[in-house]
Amino acid sequence: MTDVVDRPAGKGPRPAATFAATIPAENPEPAIDVEALGRQLLGKWADVRLQARELAARPELHKVEGLTHTDHRARVFGQLKYLVDNEAVHRAFPTELGGSDDHGGNIAGFEELVVADPSLQIKAGVQWGLFGSAVMHLGTAEHHAKWLPGIMNLEIPGCFAMTETGHGSDVASIATTATYDPATEEFVVNTPFRAAWKDYIGNAAIDGLGAVVFAQLVTHGVNHGVHAFYVDLRDPDTKEFLPGIGGEDDGIKGGLNGIDNGRLHFTNVRVPRTNLLNRYGNVDADGTYTSPIASPGRRFFTMLGTLVQGRVSLDGAAVAASKVALKAAIQYATERRQFNASSHTEEEVLLDYQRHQRRLFTRLAATYAASFAHEQLLQKFDDVFSGAHDTDADRQDLETLAAALKPLSTWHALDTLQECREACGGAGFLIENRFASLRADLDVYATFEGDNTVLLQLVAKRLLADYAKEFRNVDFGVLARYVVTQAAGAAVHRTGLRQVAQFMADTGSVQKAAIALRDEDSQRALLTDRVQTMVAEAGAALKGSKRLPQDKGAALFNRHQNELIDAAQAHAELLQWEAFTDALQTVEDPGTRKVLTWLRDLFGLSLIEKNLSWYLMNGRLSMQRARTVGGYINRLLEKIRPHALDLVDAFGYGDDHVRAAIATGAEKARQDEAREYFRTARASGQSPVDEKVLIARTAADRKG
Amino acid sequence: MTDVVDRPAGKGPRPAATFAATIPAENPEPAIDVEALGRQLLGKWADVRLQARELAARPELHKVEGLTHTDHRARVFGQLKYLVDNEAVHRAFPTELGGSDDHGGNIAGFEELVVADPSLQIKAGVQWGLFGSAVMHLGTAEHHAKWLPGIMNLEIPGCFAMTETGHGSDVASIATTATYDPATEEFVVNTPFRAAWKDYIGNAAIDGLGAVVFAQLVTHGVNHGVHAFYVDLRDPDTKEFLPGIGGEDDGIKGGLNGIDNGRLHFTNVRVPRTNLLNRYGNVDADGTYTSPIASPGRRFFTMLGTLVQGRVSLDGAAVAASKVALKAAIQYATERRQFNASSHTEEEVLLDYQRHQRRLFTRLAATYAASFAHEQLLQKFDDVFSGAHDTDADRQDLETLAAALKPLSTWHALDTLQECREACGGAGFLIENRFASLRADLDVYATFEGDNTVLLQLVAKRLLADYAKEFRNVDFGVLARYVVTQAAGAAVHRTGLRQVAQFMADTGSVQKAAIALRDEDSQRALLTDRVQTMVAEAGAALKGSKRLPQDKGAALFNRHQNELIDAAQAHAELLQWEAFTDALQTVEDPGTRKVLTWLRDLFGLSLIEKNLSWYLMNGRLSMQRARTVGGYINRLLEKIRPHALDLVDAFGYGDDHVRAAIATGAEKARQDEAREYFRTARASGQSPVDEKVLIARTAADRKG
Incomplete structure (x- = not known):
């Protein structure tokens, strides 16, 4: 393995030479109040986060690289006990059982575990966030008393057995059945064929003694849809599967190998009637089904609603991992000199290179945006789960927000980890610097707890539905005009040259707003306008699709799938930008606010640059204006350069969290x-x- | 781990329903001649490739997942012996020593090993492509006779000790010295400080008995620059370091853990004068230095020139890995149904979704482009190394071509492996489906053998140099006009509205060419024009930078670094597009040619879409025209859909190469x-x- 460029010395412009002209002064103004910014980033649950970070700094909880997956699994299982002993994982559970009914705090603390070992985070998530949470939210008092204590103290390691080999995202179609037998007052849980095996289930391969199994509830010949059943899986002494239960180890994965994912199948396994977690649907001894929620669709939606916390926590964990990576890569880039370290002059460091700044600072800006957006998501989550604001509308908003943010932050984490690893060259590839390890572990965050692409499609549907609601009583002609007029320049391509020339001359209203791209209102106008226009165009294109025969309607929808997903992403990016902008309002220190404003501008302009063709095609930006975007971004990079270390130090992660050899000086x-x-x-x-x-x-x- | 979307059944447009309208007929016309296309893809060294694939299909050479890095290293070392026994790795060596002087064939065969285990490929590359190759190309007859037999038969596992901890890409500045001592007729090899330790060196941690060590050659008080020295590292019996030599294990890496990368340092280690590999520079017994190449710069360049084969082979290996991944993901996507598999109707498969097509087909198109471009690169490499065409200009062209293509193909492989992994959901994350494993192993391809970003910068400099050469005798005023006129619409933002309106009306010459985007000449015009204009603009901006004081000149260069790298990438993409287009000319079967033309169009239009803002900002495409790009891409996706399986089958990789459980039916x-x-x-x-x-x-x- 060698890493070399055969550049003849002294030939052509040097890839690097001294940039004395651009090297910032020793005491750059403005200055960041790192401590205050750090406090702001910690958010509402600062104390819990600090507590969790103190834990995550302990070597006992750190990932040991190079273990076999068997040894890694054993280590992580031991770490789960350590978390129990240190009272780190019970915050969400009822006070009367030793918890503290603190939903937001629970997630905040949980997220921070990712910096110790993502396997530890996710295995804890399986045990308490999915398995325990299902018993808590879907079960009733009797279930809580019976199982929660053992789940909380890890006497009952367990599984959340929902996904099947044949059904990932489409939970409503899972094929496992639980058929009620009034003769014995039992449910018969059965796996009808191979595609219905539960798959990718954490704790299933080795540790799981119990499981919440999702199955189609059938009683009196009627299928009442997916319900959750508590099923004992293994003999607590022998750890052997109980009769009728079988399974398989999912084996080694691309990451998260501290978790024993596996497959499960059930051959007419009988469980008592009372093992139905019956908060939202009950079967009487005689087999009569009742539910507090009449609509099967809404019932299903409600039962699965608790899953949102998984998405919320992945959003936060992805942000945390991005922060750690950027701290390491930016620290290193302020020290490393790529060329001519042996020459006589003082040489520029990597972070003085324009391209290096672009690679790292754009991701730093996006990380700040994602961090502030996550804090808003977490507060919304806490509002709903604490009961402070938990109307149906609140829950739907929470679902949509989580579905919008989780894809962006998890993809962003992978992208950031990879860019940081490459920005550190061969050193970045060594596992001692952790980028590759974290990236491997976080890879699956993009597809579990809701596949990112599928989630964005859900968001798009919500946007379409909102749009349709707004125009419910408007006929199609009006709608079409709305698209044209609301979407200002979108009309350009249907109109004559004179109007085009006007747009070019920056006389349009949107163009006026865009005169100063650094202006907050201009950025908002551009970002908002794009979302609205994309949704309106898709809405117009799909108008009437429901009146088509099903296959034709679906085909029409499919022909717009790509743009719908793009619209959802644009929406999510706008939410991040708004969260960043909101956060600016609460910054008191003027220096901090100034630098953060540059960073927010960098985020906003990077989004605009990424989608610049859209703004041009739709007459939102003139060619002149568009050509200034790149240059303005470059100037922002120079302005941010002197503050880069402060900006990553404000994340508040110490050496015991970062644990990268290259970030130690x-x-x-x-x-x-x-x-x-x-x-x-x-x-x-x-x-x-x-x-x-x-x-x-x-x-x-x-x-x- | 769960993977779920809580979509209330029947609410809103379904993420998927039957797309009967878009499902292709059973026997779509045109049809691909898969066998003929397969032969074309195999290229000039088809026989060698088939031979290497036959080897790569053998279980003895396959990566075993989940081994500790220690066991993996041992396995790969054993596999190297297997390659020797099967005469797989000697093609490049001299016929008189049992090789066949076949440079192109050697690389072709070497590339295919990646599908068995990338560690095996790279460890073989270290032994024969770097270590052995350095002895062969930098040494002379005596060296060949003395060491090549042992290197070829693996009696001497060895290192290519060039990179130092403190110097990756900047080889000219390495700090290890080899100082000639005429008293004993020895070179004293010395590591002056920690940053000068050799680092990331394959075979250094465990297996290396010998090494080619790169060091500054000092004799009679003069430093003649970097030269290569043969140094014995370890006692062949005890495997202990020889006196004065020390080292460290680089430990676990993000991938390629079958290779024992490590660090080496030398404390006044004495080697005989004749251990200098003296083809390009010699030291007489009395310490007199002579070289057939007078210029130290050119000498350095020549000595490092042999390194290009590393880049060539990584380019090919990256293409091979992309092919394997796409075969698996597209096969699976033709079978997998995401929603409603239990419903009564026949359901669409994943590959019928527009977004899924976009994700996979754009990468399929780029893989074809990269594959054809690689074949051209390999032929150029063979021309140079066989001596058929090996002028300085040929060598420089080869260097530039490799520096352009290797970054694109290696990044493309990572992107493709990741997209394929995500497109297969949770199953994609299981190591049994190999995406995550290949991705981890190929990660470092982006930064070793030349960091991708640094390589693109080299390409940019070559483009700038060519540009400057063209205008050597032209004064700056003419140059500025050239930029304006040659770059047609680039002038737009400096001119009045009337001209803008003309551009909008598609009356400009470039616009005329772009009337039909699917037209080959239009695509070429757009892609070429962009490269030329970007280089011309950068050239104009940097004009005179050499007359500035060094720091100011470097600072000016740095302020254009980002756009220079973008220009280099645009150039490399154009080369890929041209290679794809050249390949179309040799397709005889009309059906195959038609489908491949769609695929080439998809590649070309994807490039244009990616850089659409540039075409708009610079007046190359009107808003009207630009708005058709996305829709035309979508139509191409539909056209390609029925041929997707044929297109991946033509890659010619069988089950023993793909080895993904999800691609087995x-x-x-x-x-x-x-x-x-x-x-x-x-x-x-x-x-x-x-x-x-x-x-x-x-x-x-x-x-x-």
Whole structure:
């Protein structure tokens, strides 16, 4: 493995030379109040986060690299007990059972575990966030008393057995059945075929003694849809499957190998009638089904609603991982010198390169945006789950918000981890610097707890529904005009040249707003307008699709799938931008606010640059204006450069969290040593002369 | 781990329903001649490739997942011996020593090993492509006779010790010295400080007995620059380091853990004078230095020139990995049904979704482009290394071509592996389906053998140099006019509205060419124009930078670094597009040519879409025209859909190469079983009735 560029010395412009002109002054103004910014980033549940970080800093909880998956699993299972002993994982459970009914705090603390080991985070999530949470939210008092204590103290490691090999995102169609037998007052849980095996189930391969199994509830010949059943899986002593139950190990995965994911199947396994977690649907002894929610669709939606906390917590964990990665990569980039470290001059560090700044600062800005957006999501989650604001509308908003943010932040984390790893070159690939390890573990965050693409499609449908609601009583002609007029320049391509010329001259109203791209209102106008227009266009295109025969309607929808998903993403990005902008309002220190405003602008302009073709095609930005975006971004990068370390230090992660050899100052120490060596050699007069210098001298002598 | 979307059944447009309207006919016209296309893809060294694939299909060479890095290393070392025994790795070596002087064939065969295990590929590359190759190309007859036999038969596992902890891409500045001592006729190899330790060196941690060590050659007080020295590292019996030599294990990495990368340092280690690999520079017994190449810069460039084969082979290996991934993901997508597999109708498969097509087909198109471009690169490489065409200009062109293509193909492989993994959901994350494993192993391809970003910067410099050469005798005023006129619409933002309106009306010459985007000449014009204009603009901006003081010149260069790298990437993409287009000319079967033309159009239009804002900002495409790009891409996706399987089958990789459980037809078998189950149940009249159906019936009864 070698890492080399055969650049002939002194030929052509050097990839790097001293940028004295751009190197910032020692005491740049404005300055960031790192501590205050750090407090703001910690958010409402700062104390819980600090507590969790204190835990996550302990070596007992750290991932040990290079373990076999068997050993890693054993280690993480032990760590779960450690979490119990340290009272780290019971916050969401009822006070009367030793919890604290603190839903937001529970998620905040849970998220921070990712910096210790993502396997630990997710295995804890399986045990208490999915398995325990299902018993708590879908079960009733009797179930709580019976199982929650054992779940909380890990006497009953368990599974959340929902997904089947044949059904990932489409939970409503799972094929496992639980058929009521009034003769024995039992449910018969059965797996009818291979595609109905439960799959990818955490704790299923080894540790799970119990499970909440999702199955179609059938009684008196009627299928009442998906319900949850508590099923004992293994003998607590022998750890062998109980009769009728079988399974398989999912084996090694791309990451998260501290978790024993596996498959489960049930051959007419009988469980008592009372094992139905019956909060939203009950079967009497005689087999009569009743539910407090009449609509099967709404009942299903309600039962699955508790799953949202998984998405909320993945959003937060992804942000945390991005922060750790950026801290390491930016720290290193302020020390590392790529070229000519042996030359006589002081050389620029990696972070002085424009491209390096672009690679890291755009992701730093997006991380701040995602962090502030996550805090809003978490507060909304807490509002709903604490009961403070838990109307149907609140729950739907929460669902939509989580479905919008989780895809962006999880993809962002993968992208950031990868860019940081590449920005650190070969060193970034060494597992001791953790980028590759975290990336491997977080990979699946993009598809579990809701596939990112499917989630964005849900968001798109919500946007379409809202749009349709707004125009419910408007006929199609009006709608079409709305699209044209509301979407200002979208009309351009249907109109004449004179109007085009107007747009080019920045006389349109949107263009006016965009005169100063750094202006907050302009950014908002551009980002908002894009979402609205995309939704309106899709809405117009799909208008009437429901009146088509099903296959034609679906085909029509499919022909717009790509743009719908793009619209949802644009919406989610706007939410992040708004959250960042909201957060700016609460920054008191003027220096901090100034730098953060640059960072917010960088985020906003990066979004606009990414979608610049849309703004141009739709007449929202003139060619002149569009051509300024790249340059303005470059100027922002220069402004942010002196504050980069402060911005990552404000994340508040210490060496015990970052744990990257390259972020320890070792690189700087090595360079200092090298420089001192050359200095001494030169002073001693013992340095060899460069052949090139000799040649130059000879040439000069000949001339002279 | 769960993977779920809580979509209330029947609410809103369904994420998927039957797309009967878009499902292709059984026997779509045109048809692909899969075998002929396969032969074309195999290229000039088809026989070698087939031979190498036959080897790569053998279980002995396959990666075993889940091994500790220690066991994986041992396994791969054993596999290297297997390659020797099977005469797989000597093609590049001299015929008189048992090789076949076949440079192109050697690389072609080497690339294919990636499908067995990337660690095996890269470890073989270290041994024969770097270590052995350095002895062969930098050494002379005596060296060949002395060391090549042992290197070829693996009696001497060895290192290519170039990179240092403090110097990755900047080889010219490495700090290890080899100082000649005429008293003993020895070189003293010394590591002056920690930053000068050799690092990331394959075979260094465990297996390496010898090494080619790169060091500054100092004799008679003059430093003649970097030269290569053969140094014995370890006692062949005890495997202990020889006196004065020390090292460290680089430990676990993000991938490629079958290779024992490590660090090496030398404390005044003495080697005989004749251990200098002296083809390009020699030291006489009395310490006199001579070289057939007078210029130290050019000498350095020449010595490092052999490194290009590493880049060439990574380019090819990245293409091979992309092919394997796409075969697996597209096969699976033709079987997998995401929603409603239990419903009564025949359901669409994943590959019928527009977004899924976009995700996979755009990458399929880019893989074809990269594959054809690689074949051209390999032929150019063979021309140079066989001596058929090996002028300085040929070598420089080869360097530039490799530096352009390797970044694109290696990034593309990572992107494709990740998209394929996500497109397969949770199953994609299981190591049994290999995406995550290949991705982890190929990660470092983006930064080793030349960091991708640094390589693109080299390409940019070459483009700038060519541009400057063209205008050497032209004064700056002419140059500025060239930028304006040659770059047609780039002038738009400096001119009045009337001209803008003209552009909008598609009356400009470039616009005329772009009337039909599917037209080959239009695509070429747009892609070429962009490269030329970007280079011209950068050239104009940097004009005179060499006359500035060094720091100011470097700062100016740095302020354009981002756009220069973008220009280089645009150039590389154009090369890929041209290679794809060239390949179309040699397709004889009309059906194959038609489908491949769609695929080439998809590649071209995807590039244009990616950079659409540039075409708009610079007046190359009107808003009207730009708005057609997305829709035209969508139509291409529909056209390609029926041929997707043929297109991946033509890659020619069998089950033993793909080795992904999801690509075996298992998914289809599971679905057939499930469908049969439901069919039988319905026929028996024993299926439970859906509660929803009951509710609907009751409502109907009430009405009735």
